[in-house]
Amino acid sequence: MIIPTAKQIKEIDAFTISDEGISSIDLMERAAYSLTDAITSQWSTSTPIVVFAGPGNNGGDALAVARMLICGGYAVKTYLFNIASRISADCKEEAERLKSLGEGHLTEITSTFEPPELSADTLIIDGLFGTGLSRPLEGGFATLVRFINSTGCTVVSIDVPSGLMCEDNSSNNLESIVRASLTLTFQFRKLAFMFDENEMYVGKLKVLDIQLSSSKINSTSTPYEYIEADYIRELFKPRVNSGNKGTFGTAMIVAGQYGMAGAALLAGSACLRSGCGKVMVHTPLLNNNIIQIGLPEAIIHHDYNEKRFCNPISSDTRFDAICIGPGIGTHTDTSRALYDQIRRTRCPLVLDADALNIIARNKEWLDFLPAKTIITPHPLEFQRLTDCKNDGYSRLKVAQELSESHELIVILKGHHTAICLPDGRVYFNSTGNSGMATAGSGDVLSGIIVSLLAQHYQPSVAALIAVFLHGKAGDLASSTLGEYSITASDIVNNISNSFRDLLNM
Ligand SMILES: NC(=O)C1=CN([C@@H]2O[C@H](COP(=O)(O)OP(=O)(O)OC[C@H]3O[C@@H](n4cnc5c(N)ncnc54)[C@H](O)[C@@H]3O)[C@@H](O)[C@H]2O)[C@H](O)CC1
Numbered sequence: 001m002i003i004p005t006a007k008q009i010k011e012i013d014a015f016t017i018s019d020e021g022i023s024s025i026d027l028m029e030r031a032a033y034s035l036t037d038a039i040t041s042q043w044s045t046s047t048p049i050v051v052f053a054g055p056g057n058n059g060g061d062a063l064a065v066a067r068m069l070i071c072g073g074y075a076v077k078t079y080l081f082n083i084a085s086r087i088s089a090d091c092k093e094e095a096e097r098l099k100s101l102g103e104g105h106l107t108e109i110t111s112t113f114e115p116p117e118l119s120a121d122t123l124i125i126d127g128l129f130g131t132g133l134s135r136p137l138e139g140g141f142a143t144l145v146r147f148i149n150s151t152g153c154t155v156v157s158i159d160v161p162s163g164l165m166c167e168d169n170s171s172n173n174l175e176s177i178v179r180a181s182l183t184l185t186f187q188f189r190k191l192a193f194m195f196d197e198n199e200m201y202v203g204k205l206k207v208l209d210i211q212l213s214s215s216k217i218n219s220t221s222t223p224y225e226y227i228e229a230d231y232i233r234e235l236f237k238p239r240v241n242s243g244n245k246g247t248f249g250t251a252m253i254v255a256g257q258y259g260m261a262g263a264a265l266l267a268g269s270a271c272l273r274s275g276c277g278k279v280m281v282h283t284p285l286l287n288n289n290i291i292q293i294g295l296p297e298a299i300i301h302h303d304y305n306e307k308r309f310c311n312p313i314s315s316d317t318r319f320d321a322i323c324i325g326p327g328i329g330t331h332t333d334t335s336r337a338l339y340d341q342i343r344r345t346r347c348p349l350v351l352d353a354d355a356l357n358i359i360a361r362n363k364e365w366l367d368f369l370p371a372k373t374i375i376t377p378h379p380l381e382f383q384r385l386t387d388c389k390n391d392g393y394s395r396l397k398v399a400q401e402l403s404e405s406h407e408l409i410v411i412l413k414g415h416h417t418a419i420c421l422p423d424g425r426v427y428f429n430s431t432g433n434s435g436m437a438t439a440g441s442g443d444v445l446s447g448i449i450v451s452l453l454a455q456h457y458q459p460s461v462a463a464l465i466a467v468f469l470h471g472k473a474g475d476l477a478s479s480t481l482g483e484y485s486i487t488a489s490d491i492v493n494n495i496s497n498s499f500r501d502l503l504n505m
């Protein structure tokens with residue numbers, strides 16, 4: 001599903017209204033029904049509810065929900081903030097409809113607001129601002145948001161936590177954003193929801209289908225896409241029944257300085273579990289026994305520097321793709337070997353972990369990475385590489401620029417890993433969980449990517465499939481072990497289930 005901007009959402013909204021011949025107030029009622037449905041399925045009529053409605057259509061939604069809940073037998077107190085005497089037409093109409101239920105349901109605030117005493121079991125419904133927010137909240141609204149956040153009550157935000165911009169929050173006033181327990185958003189995830197630091201505002205997320213025009217959605221052009229199983233499934237090539245191990249390619253993994261052989265084992269076993277025909281591991285001599293025993297299927301290619309890497313691999317004709325980085329360290333010998341290897345590599349390339357840390361110290365190397373090289377930084381590695389600001393939006397913009405200017409595929413790892421392609425498109429992943437934030441998890445991802453590259457998947461496709469499968473393997477591991485107990489090996493052990501789940505095998 002696409003992730004449109006707030007401006008595009010308004011256009012889709014307007015198109016739906018004209019194309020369906022439905023009035024805007026009826027679309028608001030449709031949205032409010034789905035909100036009410038989501039709320040009543042989770043909270044019973046014994047829950048006291050307080051609704052805060054703003055002056056725009058987000059407020060209109062909130063007023064409509066208040067009316068529907070009252071009609072459903074809930075005790076609801078509603079405050080409408082009409083400070084500047086400028087409320088939207090539909091918000092005004094919803095206020096009239098709510099008032100028509102009788103006295104005492106609606107308090108209109110036109111100047112100062114005395115916050116009510118709220119019992120701990122109160123459910124707050126936040127309908128102050130949605131996609132129409134145009135600047136950070138300040139003054140009375142900022143105070144109100146701080147009050148909401150201080151109550152300790154469960155908060156359900158309508159469409160967007162009030163105060164959160166749909167895209168760029170790099171200059172926002174972070175204290176003035178509602179911290180929702182649950183956000184019920186309409187039709188689309190918003191770009192800001194993809195950034196890790198905004199999870200504290202969004203809380204749990206539920207997307208409500210309010211049937212906005214699908215033809216308009218399909219013709220809306222946005223670089224941002226949220227990828228789910230159906231999308232990924234279509235990217236697979238059938239496996240040739242008559243294939244031999246040559247058909248499925250040979251992957252070379254340069255990994256594991258002495259003391260970090262586990263990184264080579266994890267990347268190597270993930271690679272083997274992901275379909276390629278043969279795996280070679282280039283690793284220091286002292287790792288020989290560990291890899292031979294731990295990964296009997298792999299062919300070892302020794303680096304005769306016992307502990308580190310000082311020798312690049314002589315020729316890449318014997319393999320179809322190469323991954324460099326897991327556990328290689330940043331010693332100057334290794335750094336020189338990496339330089340030489342990048343310079344001579346002609347096959348598809350993935351760079352991860354310490355390879356990226358070395359490049360961060362030699363940023364000019366970015367200029368000669370082969371086209372379509374895949375890099376897989378986590379936020380700190382990316383920060384070291386680019387000196388970007390620390391918020392998700394700024395980081396994404398820099399990643400997009402880097403991807404376009406250097407023709408790289410940048411996989412920005414996070415809860416919703418972003419895959420930035422050189423043509424400007426960005427895909428956000430839907431699989432994965434907090435248990436995957438564990439040592440070695442990235443090595444597993446690199447192993448899956450290089451395996452798919454060796455099978456001659458286009459680098460962009462390999463990146464998309466690998467990120468999705470890796471997250472799914474983590475989710476399957478978590479379903480039996482729980483998020484606290486997953487290790488990177490558990491992710492490897494679930495790669496086969498991840499393939500089977502995705503491909504219905
Ligand atoms: N997606 C859909 O198709 C539907 C969405 N609905 C709801 O409509 C809102 C968007 O409504 P809109 O009126 O455009 O914007 P808001 O309610 O978010 O607020 C606009 C209002 O606020 C003023 N404003 C903006 N920033 C500030 C600020 N920092 N301080 C004070 N005031 C501010 C602005 O000038 C306007 O007056 C969407 O989120 C959904 O909830 C429909 O109901 C159903 C269809």
Ligand SMILES: [K+]
Pocket residue numbers: 058126127128129130157158159160161162
């Ligand atoms: K809101």
